[in-house]
Amino acid sequence: GQQLNQSPQSMFIQEGEDVSMNCTSSSIFNTWLWYKQDPGEGPVLLIALYKAGELTSNGRLTAQFGITRKDSFLNISASIPSDVGIYFCAALNYGGSQGNLIFGKGTKLSVKP
């Protein structure tokens, strides 16, 4: 089946550093999403991308929809302690129903103050 390969699995960085993570697949998708999950909570949508090549920002977060439609990346600039959590990419192919949202396995981000 379709899979998203998310990397890195975990990151341990200094406060103030920039962070980069990505998702790749052998399949083509029409939509890429990035979520953040805090401990004990459900995922919260950070950025949604609907168009190949699209670059979208949300505060210190920037995400891009790869032009091949098979990948996406998320950058966090000037990390702060509250950035700690697990970040998930998700993708959807509108050829199927909206239930076919596929998730990567997550990137766990830890920040040293």
Add this chain to the structure above:
Amino acid sequence: NAGVTQTPKFRVLKTGQSMTLLCAQDMNHEYMYWYRQDPGMGLRLIHYSVGEGTTAKGEVPDGYNVSRLKKQNFLLGLESAAPSQTSVYFCASSYRTGGLDGYTFGSGTRLTVV
């Protein structure tokens, strides 16, 4: 406006017991979903519903049943719980159209089967 509410938040079951997890949303979303989250596995779709009275299987449906008798509620049932169903379960809901910006998750139900 509570968003997506899941009950219960925690539950411990013995193998073979049954239970129902309730998901309620007050955003008038047409679509609702049940996922399970296991360490290192991300979220995997169990079942979903595109409208009242309709349900469909997701990636990992075995051992679960669902019902959507009312638009705002989506129930996930375990008829005979097994230790492999120990997981954190998340419900989500979204609009039928207008993109996925409104895709909203509940805060999860942590289920342990012993």
